[in-house]
Amino acid sequence: MGKSETSNKDSGKSESKVIVVTSGKGGVGKTTTSAAIGAELAQRGYKTVVVDFDIGLRNLDLIMGCERRVIYDFVNLIHGDANLSQTLIKDKRCENLFILPASQTRDKDALTTEGVEKVLNELRQEFQFIVCDSPAGIERGALMALYFADEAVIVTNPEVSSVRDSDRIIGVLNSRSRKSEQNQEMKKHLLITRYMLNRVQKGEMLSIEDVQDILAIPLLGVIPESTAVLNASNNGVPVTLDNQSDAKKAYQHAVSELLGVKKDDSNQGWASKLLGGLRLFSRSPA
């Protein structure tokens, strides 16, 4: 079963990709990022579903503004209480965007490997991108969210505890994902969020290079600390569907990078563009 499924996936790789958004640490912006990336992919014409793996503490529905439309959830789907079309919530703003809400059950074992695999396989038939919003920690929910992933976005704040936990989760991706069990490398992307250039310049915050040096995975993007993020979540609108803002622009860049658009542009290229050349000054005179 596993083997035939893998070969199916390989033959249709361009058709469906499972991306886990993970971090280890809580509160760094996983759900904001899942919503923003999911919505941006959908806006670019890719049929996308964002899946909330945070069983017991669902929040993706709130961030995406569909909390009052939840009828069935992930666990209902696994148990067969509802089918896929009954469970998926179609976004009202964006044609290609769907949400699979988490359950509010307290049963931690509600997510079984077989159940998650079944649901993801069904989703692979319908969607080009499946964005898995991981819960914090390295417990069952987080492990389930990353196990079947093809690629991972590691969300990191330029702050010691977040960087340490990201390193931890990279270790977990390398040892406890299905790709690792098949001796395959999982593609990993670093997304730095809540970045404050002025504090970096003052030597008060880890720089992009510092975080990248320590974690040693390719940079997908840098999202600046922005008032737009809280505004967007207050209104239940993914940042990328909201009004123009620095954070929106940065997420759009990140999605281009994820899709491999503008391949000629190196990380340095867009990063310096994003930071408006001020980067030069971020190198301390030492």
Added chain:
Amino acid sequence: MSIFTFLGLSNRKSAQTARERLQIVVSHQRMAEGGDVDFLPKLRNELLTVISKYVKIEKDQINVQLQRQGSCSILELNITLPTNPTKINDGLTEHTSEEKV
């Protein structure tokens, strides 16, 4: 006070401290989860067996640590021997007598 300012110690940037602390904690973390150091407990037990042949030693008197610094690793063995050296002789005589038999 002024001498510290002169040496640049007082205005040490917190980001630099963060960076250094992270490098240490992350290297320890990778060691702990890395499969390449799986042999450490076994090595420790075998060392214990060998040393026990000669000296009476408790399990917690052997400390084995691997530290990674850049491209090289340092294996640190810390063995605390008992203060009374007569044990060593006892062990040796016992051992040789066994061999004679």
